[in-house]
Amino acid sequence: xxxxxxxxxxxxxxxxxxxxxxxxxxxxxxxxxxxxxxxxxxxxxxxxxxxxxxxxxxxxxxxxxxxxxxxxxxxxxxxxxxxxxxxxxxxxxxxxxxxxxxxxxxxxxxxxxxxxxxxxxxxxxxxxxxxxxxxxxxxxxxxxxxxxxxxxxxxxxxxxxxxxxxxxxxxxxxxxxxxxxxxxxxxx
Amino acid sequence: xxxxxxxxxxxxxxxxxxxxxxxxxxxxxxxxxxxxxxxxxxxxxxxxxxxxxxxxxxxxxxxxxxxxxxxxxxxxxxxxxxxxxxxxxxxxxxxxxxxxxxxxxxxxxxxxxxxxxxxxxxxxxxxxxxxxxxxxxxxxxxxxxxxxxxxxxxxxxxxxxxxxxxxxxxxxxxxxxx
Numbered sequence: 414x415x416x417x418x419x420x421x422x423x424x425x426x427x428x429x430x431x432x433x434x435x436x437x438x439x440x441x442x443x444x445x446x447x448x449x450x451x452x453x454x455x456x457x458x459x460x461x462x463x464x465x466x467x468x469x470x471x472x473x474x475x476x477x478x479x480x481x482x483x484x485x486x487x488x489x490x491x492x493x494x495x496x497x498x499x500x501x502x503x504x505x506x507x508x509x510x511x512x513x514x515x516x517x518x519x520x521x522x523x524x525x526x527x528x529x530x531x532x533x534x535x536x537x538x539x540x541x542x543x544x545x546x547x548x549x550x551x552x553x554x555x556x557x558x559x560x561x562x563x564x565x566x567x568x569x570x571x572x573x574x575x576x577x578x579x580x581x582x583x584x585x586x587x588x589x590x591x592x593x594x595x596x597x598x599x600x601x
Numbered sequence: 602x603x604x605x606x607x608x609x610x611x612x613x614x615x616x617x618x619x620x621x622x623x624x625x626x627x628x629x630x631x632x633x634x635x636x637x638x639x640x641x642x643x644x645x646x647x648x649x650x651x652x653x654x655x656x657x658x659x660x661x662x663x664x665x666x667x668x669x670x671x672x673x674x675x676x677x678x679x680x681x682x683x684x685x686x687x688x689x690x691x692x693x694x695x696x697x698x699x700x701x702x703x704x705x706x707x708x709x710x711x712x713x714x715x716x717x718x719x720x721x722x723x724x725x726x727x728x729x730x731x732x733x734x735x736x737x738x739x740x741x742x743x744x745x746x747x748x749x750x751x752x753x754x755x756x757x758x759x760x761x762x763x764x765x766x767x768x769x770x771x772x773x774x775x776x777x778x779x
Contacts, residue, residue, distance in 0.1 A: 428657070429761060429762055430658070431769070432730065433653075434659075435726040436656075458712065458716055459699065459715070461719055462719055463692055463695050463696055465722060468616055468688050469615045469616075469687065469688035470659075470660045470684065470685070474688055474689050478696060489693075493685060493689075496658070499657075500656055500662055501661070501662055501665030501677065503655055504651060504655055505665075505669055507655075508648065518778050518779070519772075519774075519777045520654050522772040522775070522777030523769045523773045524653065524654055524772065525776040526770075526772015527768045527769055527772060528734035528737065529734045529738075529746035530750040530754075530764055530765055532727055532730035532731040532734060533747060533754060533755075535726050536727045537754070538723050539724045542717075543720040545716060546717045546720055550713055550716070555716075559720065566722075567725075577715055580714050581715070584710050584711045
């Protein structure tokens with residue numbers, strides 16, 4: 414019953430992802446890596462990296478790709494539908510039935526309440542990725558890359574996509590026999 | 602021709618809108634309000650506000666709703682397709698290529714080397730959520746929710762669904778702007 418699992422997993426992601434795309438990333442990780450083990454965390458990381466270099470909404474890209482990986486084209490369509498259709502239907506119903514839904518302060522209150530929870534989930538995921546990175550690259554090298562990324566993204570205002578694309582190019586163009594490291598930003 | 606217009610109105614923002622949902626909103630607004638005159642600025646604001654109060658990605662919600670208003674179920678499907686399909690197809694192709702060479706040492710290094718960058722991106726998102734919460738709720742409420750949700754999620758391993766629903770209720774009761 415893979416299709417049913419796919420639908421349920423992404424239905425939960427879609428219904429619980431308050432705060433748009435970023436909020437659904439930890440939820441997708443929980444379902445796909447921890448609960449159903451459709452990918453390991455390395456593949457999840459690759460998917461997120463590529464997803465981040467492409468335009469368009471991240472949640473549906475992740476859902477579509479993972480659905481495709483798990484169960485082909487029908488899995489892809491299934492996962493996308495599960496992620497977005499329930500909330501679109503909800504939106505149409507609400508907008509058609511109550512014109513001034515956002516007049517109610519408690520609606521804003523709901524959105525306010527969920528912010529720190531999403532923050533915690535993202536913080537945990539951040540830590541997991543950093544730990545994994547430490548295991549793979551060692552602490553010094555990981556911190557160097559973290560520092561460079563922060564420098565390029567926050568310091569120089571470069572779009573993350575260029576940083577990731579730059580790293581990909583760097584790895585592909587580098588001669589085999591690693592271990593003399595030089596920083597390299599991506600400019601395309 | 603309305604179907605073609607719906608397709609274009611969401612295809613263009615989807616392709617040039619870098620940075621996910623929020624980045625595409627002004628572009629969608631331009632198409633929907635200024636180019637095709639499907640709604641006024643106020644109505645667009647209403648739709649956006651409600652969209653933001655509901656879960657899930659914002660760009661597809663806007664595409665689905667506006668597509669439905671202009672062209673029914675077919676219109677909604679076209680709007681969503683135009684938003685999602687182009688970048689998704691690229692992604693499947695790129696990742697397919699990557700996994701073709703899965704065992705080459707280069708691809709292995711690739712996975713490793715992007716990891717710290719992904720950690721930073723997630724860290725930046727984390728910071729944004731906390732910063733917004735601090736602005737909207739103050740440090741006290743943010744702190745309470747932060748500690749409570751951390752304990753529930755990480756220490757007692759409560760399913761995120763319950764923690765999220767709990768925080769929505771808490772917010773509706775105690776964090777509504779007066």
